[in-house]
Amino acid sequence: MKAIIFDFDGTLANTLPICFYAFQNVFQKFDNKDLSPEAIKAMFGPFETGIIKENLLNANKEQAIEWYYEKYAEHHHALVEPNNDIVNLIKFLKEKGLKLGIVTGKAKRSLDISLEALQMENIFDVIITGDDVIEPKPNPEGINKALSILQYFR
Secondary structure, three states, X not given: OOEEEEOOEXXXXXXXXXXXXXXXXXHHHHHOOOOOHHHHHXXXXXXXXXXXXXXXXXXXXXXXXXXXXXXXXXXXXXXXXXXXXXXXXXXXXXXXXXXXXXXXXXXXXXXXXXXXXXXXXXXXXXXXXXXXXXXXXXXOHHHHHHHHHXXXXX
């Protein structure tokens, strides 16, 4: 084994609570709509900015996107618990010489916020986000890009 590629949400970190919180704030502030986590989950597919652009009725989409990231960063520490076992595992794998990657549907901006908050920045050899692909998961585009960068692509 030469490399391990991880998903981020629900694998390396449970960021669903902060995502729900930030989306709920956006839709409440800009559309005056209260959305349940289930209603938000039904919008998943595109990364965060795509969800807002495709589902928000209010025309101030760019302002709503900024509000999303503001809320995401502002409440990350309160809503996302660090998992020391995961951090220790990642550092152990890195020390063993394995190449590490992340392929996530998350936007680069929110992933960077999460990696910094969870003290996981500067560990991964390759990171492919929702911003880096045309086709979101489960399409293999992101995995193929990561493998290509890691030079393990067939």
